[in-house]
Amino acid sequence: EADIYQTPRYLVIGTGKKITLECSQTMGHDKMYWYQQDPGMELHLIHYSYGVNSTEKGDLSSESTVSRIRTEHFPLTLESARPSHTSQYLCASSEGLAGGPRGELFFGEGSRLTVL
């Protein structure tokens, strides 16, 4: 059973606000990821991390930033939210190379952000 948690599940905020989307996993996975997805549409990788103090940008350019100070925690921050940031943000983790022995990504339930 996957143990990866995202908060908040839903967030509606005004333009210009700073927001942080939280993501925590209890599986001890080194690799963590953030994907952006419009409802039912393609997932786009925006950030990933090899491990503590390691972060990389993904294929889709994003104005968000991430940090990885602890293995289990991979928060995503938007310093000044805009309506174009309205989307669903999915956090995932995996064990190792291509996800480890079983290879899969474990996903959280997502954070649906609406910026007015």
Added chain:
Amino acid sequence: AQKVTQAQTEISVVEKEDVTLDCVYETRDTTYYLFWYKQPPSGELVFLIRRNSFDEQNEISGRYSWNFQKSTSSFNFTITASQVVDSAVYFCALSEAGTGGFKTIFGAGTRLFVKA
């Protein structure tokens, strides 16, 4: 560069019909991993299957089966005797071992409607 194409945007079937979801991928690596994920209306992505590039053996799991053909770069997914609970968006994904497995990219997804 990696690319995953799911040409079928939406498929609608009647319960008990068989349905095949197509996935075509592009990669320059000889070692790579392919996945299928299911995203039900609740939004959380659920892992279904993983295949590495050296294992072309087809797999059956209950009503689900997968056909991996390297010659055509395809990894198709068949649901036999579909049920209403199969209604979801299905994503095919590709992860290249050469990149450390970090950049798992997803196709655009196929939305499956199963009508009672």
